[in-house]
Amino acid sequence: MRYLITLIATILRISLLTLFSQSSGLLSRSHRQVSSRKDRTKRGWVKTIWLVAGLLILLNPTLPVILIIALPTTFLSFMILDEIQ
Numbered sequence: 001m002r003y004l005i006t007l008i009a010t011i012l013r014i015s016l017l018t019l020f021s022q023s024s025g026l027l028s029r030s031h032r033q034v035s036s037r038k039d040r041t042k043r044g045w046v047k048t049i050w051l052v053a054g055l056l057i058l059l060n061p062t063l064p065v066i067l068i069i070a071l072p073t074t075f076l077s078f079m080i081l082d083e084i085q
Contacts, residue, residue, distance in 0.1 A: 003058050046077045 053073040057066050 042080055046080055
């Protein structure tokens with residue numbers, strides 16, 4: 001239960017910080033130009049993959065399970081985001 005509360009608090013904190021930085025204009029203009037629709041789609045996929053992996057880790061929070069889930073998820077995330085255009 002403690003892990004679930006920590007996960008929810010962290011997700012809310014990241015979401016609120018992102019909303020605050022976007023609304024106050026802290027993101028640089030060059031960052032907004034680089035982000036294309038394809039890049040946003042890729043980041044959405046990676047976010048979904050990590051949320052599912054996090055939930056699976058929360059179901060069985062033992063070290064072997066965490067490693068078995070987290071390492072391939074990391075590799076998959078880098079593979080998706082680093083795809084050559």
